[in-house]
Amino acid sequence: MLVEGVRAYGLIAGMWLRAGMTYRASFAATLVGNLVMTGLDFVAILLMFSQVDSLGGWSLPEVALLYGLSVTSFGIADLVLGSMDVLGARMRDGSFDTLLVRPAPVLAQVGADRFAPRRLGRIVQGAVVLGWALVSVDVDWSVPKVLLVPVMVVSGAAIFSAVFVAGAAFQIFAQDAAEVQNAFTYGGTTLLQYPPSVFGKDLVRGATFLVPLAFVNWVPVCHLLGRPYPVGLPPWVSFASPLVAVACCVPAGLAWRAALRAYRSTGS
Amino acid sequence: MDTNGRVGAVDPFIELDGVEKVFEVRRKTGFMRRERHRVRAVDSISFAVARGEMVGYIGPNGAGKSTTIKMLTGILTPSAGRLRVAGIEPSRERTRLAHRIGVVFGQRTTLWWDLPLIDSYRLMHRMYRIPDARYRENLDRLVELLELGSLLDVPVRQLSLGQRMRGDIVAALLHDPEVLYLDEPTIGLDVVSKAKVREFLRQLNAERATTVLLTTHDLQDIEQLCSRVMVIDHGRLVYDGALAGLHESGESERTLVVDLARELPPIDAPPPARVVRVEGPRQWLAFPASESAAGLVARIAAEYPLVDLSVREPDIEAVIAKMLHGDSHGKEVGRPVP
Numbered sequence: 281m282l283v284e285g286v287r288a289y290g291l292i293a294g295m296w297l298r299a300g301m302t303y304r305a306s307f308a309a310t311l312v313g314n315l316v317m318t319g320l321d322f323v324a325i326l327l328m329f330s331q332v333d334s335l336g337g338w339s340l341p342e343v344a345l346l347y348g349l350s351v352t353s354f355g356i357a358d359l360v361l362g363s364m365d366v367l368g369a370r371m372r373d374g375s376f377d378t379l380l381v382r383p384a385p386v387l388a389q390v391g392a393d394r395f396a397p398r399r400l401g402r403i404v405q406g407a408v409v410l411g412w413a414l415v416s417v418d419v420d421w422s423v424p425k426v427l428l429v430p431v432m433v434v435s436g437a438a439i440f441s442a443v444f445v446a447g448a449a450f451q452i453f454a455q456d457a458a459e460v461q462n463a464f465t466y467g468g469t470t471l472l473q474y475p476p477s478v479f480g481k482d483l484v485r486g487a488t489f490l491v492p493l494a495f496v497n498w499v500p501v502c503h504l505l506g507r508p509y510p511v512g513l514p515p516w517v518s519f520a521s522p523l524v525a526v527a528c529c530v531p532a533g534l535a536w537r538a539a540l541r542a543y544r545s546t547g548s
Numbered sequence: 549m550d551t552n553g554r555v556g557a558v559d560p561f562i563e564l565d566g567v568e569k570v571f572e573v574r575r576k577t578g579f580m581r582r583e584r585h586r587v588r589a590v591d592s593i594s595f596a597v598a599r600g601e602m603v604g605y606i607g608p609n610g611a612g613k614s615t616t617i618k619m620l621t622g623i624l625t626p627s628a629g630r631l632r633v634a635g636i637e638p639s640r641e642r643t644r645l646a647h648r649i650g651v652v653f654g655q656r657t658t659l660w661w662d663l664p665l666i667d668s669y670r671l672m673h674r675m676y677r678i679p680d681a682r683y684r685e686n687l688d689r690l691v692e693l694l695e696l697g698s699l700l701d702v703p704v705r706q707l708s709l710g711q712r713m714r715g716d717i718v719a720a721l722l723h724d725p726e727v728l729y730l731d732e733p734t735i736g737l738d739v740v741s742k743a744k745v746r747e748f749l750r751q752l753n754a755e756r757a758t759t760v761l762l763t764t765h766d767l768q769d770i771e772q773l774c775s776r777v778m779v780i781d782h783g784r785l786v787y788d789g790a791l792a793g794l795h796e797s798g799e800s801e802r803t804l805v806v807d808l809a810r811e812l813p814p815i816d817a818p819p820p821a822r823v824v825r826v827e828g829p830r831q832w833l834a835f836p837a838s839e840s841a842a843g844l845v846a847r848i849a850a851e852y853p854l855v856d857l858s859v860r861e862p863d864i865e866a867v868i869a870k871m872l873h874g875d876s877h878g879k880e881v882g883r884p885v886p
Contacts, residue, residue: 284643291674299662302703378658380623383646384675541625541639544571545618 281385288384289360292392300396307398314401318355321473322347322409336477341416342505343475348410349497350472353436354465355403360437361444363393364461367451374546387536390448419504428500428519435521436496440465442528443491449532449539468493476502476510484510495524560596561727561759562620567593567629569615569783589615591783592629599726600757602749604774604791606764608868612783613763617729620761621651634726647676650720654732657716659704665715666700669722676723683722690718693748710741717745721752728752730762734769746772767861779868792838794867801834803860804841809853818847829855837862 300307325347329340338346367390370376379389419425447461454460468491476484476498488494488511495517502509503518569590574582590612597603607613618624619631622638622645631638636645659668673683691697694714699707707715713733720728733749734742750773752758764770770777770791777794779787787794806815807830814823814831821835821844835844841859848854 288675291671295660295663295667295671298667299660302662373656374653375656377618377623378651378653378656380642381621381646381649381651382675383643385643543624545615545624 285385285388288382289388289392291384292389293395296392296395297397310396310398311401314398315405318351318402319405321351321470322405325473336475338475338477339418341413341418342501343473344409344413345417345504346475346497346501347473348406348408348413349432349436349501350469351406352403352410353406353433353496354440354469355399355406356433356437357440357444358402358465359399361391361441361448362399363391363395364444364448364451366394367448371452372546376543377545380540380543386540387445387448417505420506424519425504428504431519432497432500432521435525438525439493439496439521439528440468442525442532443468443493445529445532445536449535452539452543464491472497481510488513492524492528495521561599561601561634562595562597562761563630563632564596564616564620565594565630567616567619567631568627569612569619569624570627588783590619590626590780593780593783593785594629595778595785595788597759597761599759600753601776602753602760602774603762604764604770604777605761605780606770606777606868607780611780613780614731615783616780617651617731617761617763621645621649621729647723648726650723650725650728652713652716652720652728652730652733654713654730654735657704657712658719659712659715661705662703664701664703665696665707668704668715668719669700672719672722678723682724686722686724687718690721693751694718694744710737710744713737713741713745714748717748721758724756725758727759727761730760730764732764733762734764734766742766742768749773767867771861781868802837802841802862804833804835804844805858805860806831806833806848806852806854807856809855812852815848815852817844 322344325335325343326340328335329343333339335343367376370379370390370393379386382389414429443464444461447464450460468487471479471483471487472493476487476494484494484498488499499509499513500518500521503515567590568588571587571589572584573587574584593612593616605613605616615624619626620633620638622640622642625639633645634648636648638645659665660671669687672678673680678686691700694717696711696714696718699711699715704712704715717730717733730749734745737745746769749760749762753760753773760773762769762773774791776789777787777791778785779794803824804821809829811829812831814826815833817823817833817835821833823831824834825832833844835841845857848857
């Protein structure tokens with residue numbers, strides 16, 4: 281099933297790449313545009329630090345670490361599953377039906393839909409900031425702490441992916457609600473670019489326990505920097521991100537399956 | 549392969565038993581107030597289609613045709629009843645079923661808009677894991693039959709509607725499906741394209757014994773292709789049998805339109821043919837669809853100054869409406885378009 285999905289994903293993404301290449305100029309322009317657009321978020325943070333020395337008690341390299349992790353993780357999830365927002369359009373015009381009669385997992389087909397390498401822009405930009413943050417930040421590096429970095433990126437990507445899939449399932453139930461999904465995905469990654477200490481306790485609690493986005497970077501980064509997490513948590517959770525990722529992906533997958541069974545199609 | 553689906557001599561390739569589909573519809577009835585009600589799109593339908601049959605599935609808009617097709621292909625999950633295609637429960641094993649069925653949605657293409665036609669076929673080749681030799685052979689045969697050879701390198705967006713429809717049919721058949729579902733395969737096509745598509749489907753059914761189930765608004769599709777017709781109305785199967793029988797139970801009429809050399813009083817036609825409309829030198833005569841027009845035409849030609857003529861088929865809605873309501877005068881049959 282997973283192998284089939286990856287294979288189908290590759291086939292369809294390849295078709296979209298080729299289709300995209302028929303408009304070369306647009307292809308290049310959107311790639312550059314995406315790099316610049318997503319980079320503006322970090323420019324905003326730099327502007328703030330030109331006026332203040334710390335944000336919620338966090339220095340620039342520390343915030344950059346949060347930013348780099350959030351954007352890179354989200355970028356990977358967005359590259360793989362970011363087409364979920366065209367799902368609504370596909371359901372409205374009825375073309376979602378045509379995906380359901382193919383011998384390939386629907387999630388792979390939807391994920392690969394409108395695949396565009398311009399989404400690499402976000403990952404590149406996040407990785408650059410992350411790289412700079414890792415060498416600038418004041419951390420007493422040890423082997424577990426070094427290992428924690430790639431674990432964070434992968435777990436974070438998985439947590440965001442789960443949110444994308446759950447959002448897609450919700451779109452099918454609610455007959456197009458891309459904005460609700462965007463609030464959690466694009467809204468989530470923006471939230472995580474800032475230290476938890478600048479937000480209200482309730483918001484941090486929500487992002488920790490309700491939609492556990494905090495495990496993408498906040499919780500493990502607090503461990504790296506030796507900071508207390510604003511919401512009381514046992515110390516071992518610093519390494520719990522992979523578990524949280526699995527705990528998110530399983531219900532998201534089940535919700536997606538339930539949504540496909542409940543799919544209503546259009547009138548014709 | 550398919551041992552459990554075989555019952556005696558007949559092979560019920562497609563089997564529906566008491567299949568229902570109920571939609572819950574929420575309607576806005578005021579500010580923040582919504583009323584829920586249930587719509588029974590398909591209401592306890594049962595039928596069986598044998599391997600190699602070619603069946604027309606017709607009915608007015610919103611009767612439940614598409615909903616049935618979507619349940620047969622696994623797109624929708626039935627609310628109740630039992631449904632099997634090739635022994636498979638479609639909504640549970642959609643992926644396994646996909647290898648054995650072909651689907652053409654008349655109004656939405658599955659071809660890649662910006663890429664040459666051949667690229668869409670290459671994707672099918674790999675996605676369906678069609679063995680290379682079989683793919684080549686099928687592609688060559690289908691492309692030749694549907695006259696697409698010169699168009700394989702043309703981007704799909706540059707194809708005409710008729711060419712695209714033929715392209716879609718090829719895409720649906722490359723993996724040798726045992727059953728082909730066609731949803732309005734001739735909608736919007738010109739006469740030549742329609743003829744090509746029909747001729748192709750006839751051959752496919754005759755030579756490959758592919759089971760074909762098609763929905764259409766075009767009575768000629770049914771007349772030229774299907775030995776069996778199923779009529780659905782308000783989610784219920786109201787007729788299942790030969791097309792001739794449908795005409796009988798609907799007492800449908802064809803219309804002969806004649807242009808005379810000058811204005812004349814209504815033609816004295818032999819019953820049951822009768823003049824239903826006169827407009828200057830043009831007259832409209834209704835006659836039973838089951839009868840040949842030849843006798844009537846010969847008689848008029850002999851007695852009147854005939855300049856031109858045409859025969860109009862009854863449209864499917866009119867036939868069904870008559871059958872359903874036994875209303876032979878409520879709607880003008882085969883009303884000519886000026």
